[in-house]
Amino acid sequence: xxxxxxxxxxxxxxxxxxxxxxxxxxxxxxxxxxxxxxxxxxxxxxxxxxxxxxxxxxxxxxxxxxxxxxxxxxxxxxxxxxxxxxxxxxxxxxxxxxxxxxxxxxxxxxxxxxxxxxxxxxxxxxxxxxxxxxxxxxxxxxxxxxxxxxxxxxxxxxxxxxxxxxxxxxxxxxxxxxxxxxxxxxxxxxxxxxxxxxxxxxxxxxxxxxx
Numbered sequence: 589x590x591x592x593x594x595x596x597x598x599x600x601x602x603x604x605x606x607x608x609x610x611x612x613x614x615x616x617x618x619x620x621x622x623x624x625x626x627x628x629x630x631x632x633x634x635x636x637x638x639x640x641x642x643x644x645x646x647x648x649x650x651x652x653x654x655x656x657x658x659x660x661x662x663x664x665x666x667x668x669x670x671x672x673x674x675x676x677x678x679x680x681x682x683x684x685x686x687x688x689x690x691x692x693x694x695x696x697x698x699x700x701x702x703x704x705x706x707x708x709x710x711x712x713x714x715x716x717x718x719x720x721x722x723x724x725x726x727x728x729x730x731x732x733x734x735x736x737x738x739x740x741x742x743x744x745x746x747x748x749x750x751x752x753x754x755x756x757x758x759x760x761x762x763x764x765x766x767x768x769x770x771x772x773x774x775x776x777x778x779x780x781x782x783x784x785x786x787x788x789x790x791x792x793x794x795x796x797x798x799x
Contacts, residue, residue: 589621589678591623591672591788592620592622593623594622594625595626596625597627598626598627598629599626600628601628601663602652604624604626604671605654608624608673608734608735612732613729617675619675621672621673621674621788623671623781624673624736625670626671627667628663629665630662630747631649631651631662632651632662632663632747633651633654633656633725634651634652634654634659634660635656635659636655637657637755638658638659638660638755639755642660642755642757643751649662657727658725658754658755659752659754660754660755661723661753661754662748662750663738664743666740666741666742666763667738667739667743667773668739668773668780669736669737669739670736670737670777670784671734671735671736672733672736673732673733673734675732676732676733677731679788683733686733687726689784689787690724690737691712691714693737693779693780693783694721694737694739695707695714697779697780697783698721698767700779701768701771703767705721711756712725713754716767718760719762720754721739721761721762722737722739722740723753723754724737739764740761740764741763741764741771741772741776742765745761
């Protein structure tokens, strides 16, 4: 069962989060998976493990407390946000392997443009020369995932200075457009979606064969 790709454009954070929760609560074993590609207006989100002291000076950017894992991060225009609404068992995934799948999509995107990027087991996300390019934060409920990944593509990075990104004081961030001139959210999203569909299709076939 191929996941449905939904390109939502720029949408407000809280209604989208609630829609993810509702989708996950209502889904059954027969519900097709979906992958949402979108951008958000400026917002800081603080995960279940988030500590207020990591929100240094939010100013006029709202802070939303959410039910994903992790600490505080920033979303804004020009950042690709990917929400994989997946039945993990269907694809033979664990939480860790889903995190690695999302990270590997970013690493593959970078590699396709000659950029070396890595994931870190101790601090999920993708890094280029020690600077964070993408953040991962998930919630698993009834064996299904929501929330996901945020990839800095062409967004303004200055709001990250108002927080300790992902709980790390002084952590530097980078965006794809600084590494690959001309890269935009649409191009990054197209690559990302195809990578996920290819890998998930393979994993689903393996999981089905193993039943």
